[in-house]
Amino acid sequence: MKWRFIDTGFNTGKFNMDFDFELVNNFAFDSPVLRVYRWKPYCISLGANQDFNSINTNKTASVGLDIVKRPTGGRAILHSEELTYSVVYPVPDNNSPKRMYREINLALKNGLKYYNSILENIELEHSQPHFPSFYKDKKSMLCFAVSAMNELNYKGKKVVGSAQRKIGTVMLQHGSILCGSYHKKIVDYLNLPSDKLEEINIEIEQTTTDLETILGEKINYKRLADSIKKGFEYHFKIKFDKDKVEELISQVN
Numbered sequence: 001m002k003w004r005f006i007d008t009g010f011n012t013g014k015f016n017m018d019f020d021f022e023l024v025n026n027f028a029f030d031s032p033v034l035r036v037y038r039w040k041p042y043c044i045s046l047g048a049n050q051d052f053n054s055i056n057t058n059k060t061a062s063v064g065l066d067i068v069k070r071p072t073g074g075r076a077i078l079h080s081e082e083l084t085y086s087v088v089y090p091v092p093d094n095n096s097p098k099r100m101y102r103e104i105n106l107a108l109k110n111g112l113k114y115y116n117s118i119l120e121n122i123e124l125e126h127s128q129p130h131f132p133s134f135y136k137d138k139k140s141m142l143c144f145a146v147s148a149m150n151e152l153n154y155k156g157k158k159v160v161g162s163a164q165r166k167i168g169t170v171m172l173q174h175g176s177i178l179c180g181s182y183h184k185k186i187v188d189y190l191n192l193p194s195d196k197l198e199e200i201n202i203e204i205e206q207t208t209t210d211l212e213t214i215l216g217e218k219i220n221y222k223r224l225a226d227s228i229k230k231g232f233e234y235h236f237k238i239k240f241d242k243d244k245v246e247e248l249i250s251q252v253n
Contacts (some may be wrong), residue, residue, distance in 0.1 A: 001030050001031065001032055001238075002030055002031050002041060002241060002245050003031070003032050003033070003232070003236070003238045003239075003240050003241065004031050004033045004034070004058070004240065004241050005033075005034050005035075005229055005232075005240035005241070006033060006035040006036075007035070007036050007037070008035060008036075008037045009037065009038060010037075010039065010040035010173070011038075011039070011040065012039075012040070012041070012043070012066055013039060013043035013044075013066035013067070013068030013079070014066070014068055015044060016037055016043075016068075017045070017068050017069070017071065019037070020035070020071065020172060020174060021071060023035065023088045023172075024084070024088055024167050024170050024172050024177045025242075027088055027090075027170045029169075032087065032088060032089040032090070033086075033087065033088040033089075034085065034086075034087055034228075034229065034232050034240070035085065035086045035087075035088075036083055036084065036085050036201065036225045036228060036229075037065075037083075037084050037086075038082070038083065038084065038087075038221070039066070039079040039080070039082075039084070039132075039210070041064050041065060041066055042065055042066070042079060042080040042182070043065060043066035043067065043068055043077065043078075044060060044066070044067050044068075044076055044077065044078050044079070044092050044186065044189060045064055045067075045068050045069070045070045045076070045077050045079060045080045046067070046068070046069050046070065046076050047069060047070055047072065047073045047074040047075050047076070047163070048069060048071055048072060048073055048077070048165075049073060050069075050074075050075055050076065052067070053191065054076065054190060054191055055067060055076065055189055055190065055191065056189050056190065056191050057191050058128045059188065060141070060189050063077075065189065065238060066227055070163065070174075071165055071172065072163035072164060072165045072172065072173075072174065073163055073165070074161075074163045076190065077161070077176060077183065077186070078182070078183045078184075078185060078186035078189070079176065079183075080179055080180070080182035080183055080185075081178070081179045081180025081181070081182045081183065081210070081212070081219075082176045082178050082179050082180075082183065083095075083176075083177045083179060083219075083221055083224050083225060083228070084174065084175070084176055084177070085175060085177065085228060086106070086172065086173065086174035086175075087104050087171075087172070087173045087174070088171070089171045090170060090171070090172060091136060091166055091170065091171050095096050095231060096102070097164060097166055097171050100164075100171060100173070101150055101162070101164050101173060102124070102150040103235070104162070104173055105124060105150050105151065105152055105160070105162065106124070106235055107231050107232045107235035108152060108160055108175075108177070108228060108231060109122055109152055109231070110230075110231035110232075110234050110235050111224075111227045111228035111229070111230060111231025111232065112152075112160075112177075112211075112227065112228075112231070113231070114227040114231055114234075115210075115211075115223065115224050115227035116215055118163065118214065118215060119154070119211070119214070121154060121155065122152050122153065122154050122159060122160075123152070123153055123154075124150045124151070124152065124153075125149055125151045125152075125153055125158075127148060127222070128151070152215055154160065154209050155209070156207070157207060157208055157209040158178075158207060158208050159177070159178055159208070159209050159210065159211065159214070160175055160176065160177050160210070161175050161176050161178075162174070162175030162176075163175060164201055177211070177224070177228070178208065178209070178210035178211065179210055179211045179212055179219040179221070179224070180210055180211075180212045180219070181212070181213060183208070183210070184201075184204050184208065185206070186204075187201055187204065188202055189208070191192075198234070210221060211224075213225070216229070220241045
């Protein structure tokens with residue numbers, strides 16, 4: 001297969017989700033895609049089955065935050081100081097989507113190690129939470145409140161969160177590589193009982209971290225994107241073709 005690499009830079013929440021769908025809808029089965037992107041303005045995305053009523057839209061409007069639905073599952077994420085990735089891949093014959101989820105996270109792990117050797121200590125999560133019980137808890141409104149099997153953690157804290165969906169014969173997986181701590185402010189925009197706010201703030205501090213905190217320095221997003229690309233090339237033993245991004249963007253706008 002001939003893998004393609006796309007860096008679409010900064011765009012709105014609607015554009016970013018529409019673009020991932022465009023990649024799925026126009027997918028060529030011999031050409032898997034790795035895309036990286038960012039968000040402007042910052043944006044809260046909700047899982048496909050999450051209600052907009054969980055967000056205080058008056059507060060988000062007052063600070064200019066976007067709100068968008070993801071085509072994948074999970075709960076609310078504040079996309080801010082992060083590099084987001086998406087992978088579009090044919091539903092594998094020999095490997096289940098769950099196995100591909102693991103393989104993609106291993107490729108991300110390799111990319112993070114290329115960025116800085118300190119990140120060699122990032123590990124795959126080895127356990128799966130009992131989601132029916134988790135979703136009964138108020139903290140389940142946050143996507144980063146718990147790590148799923150094979151997500152990437154640093155010293156027990158989630159640093160990359162991912163979600164996957166099979167759409168026909170195509171698999172879409174996308175996720176957030178946390179680069180700064182601004183994502184924790186999502187608690188400010190959730191419709192939560194006031195007596196739960198402190199508990200959930202503590203929870204998100206205990207369950208997430210980010211590259212800037214780990215490395216003690218600002219993140220070079222261009223170098224990070226190049227490192228993730230290199231990690232995929234190493235793990236999947238491929239060489240990327242680079243798409244003409246302007247042509248693809250014109251299909252979405």
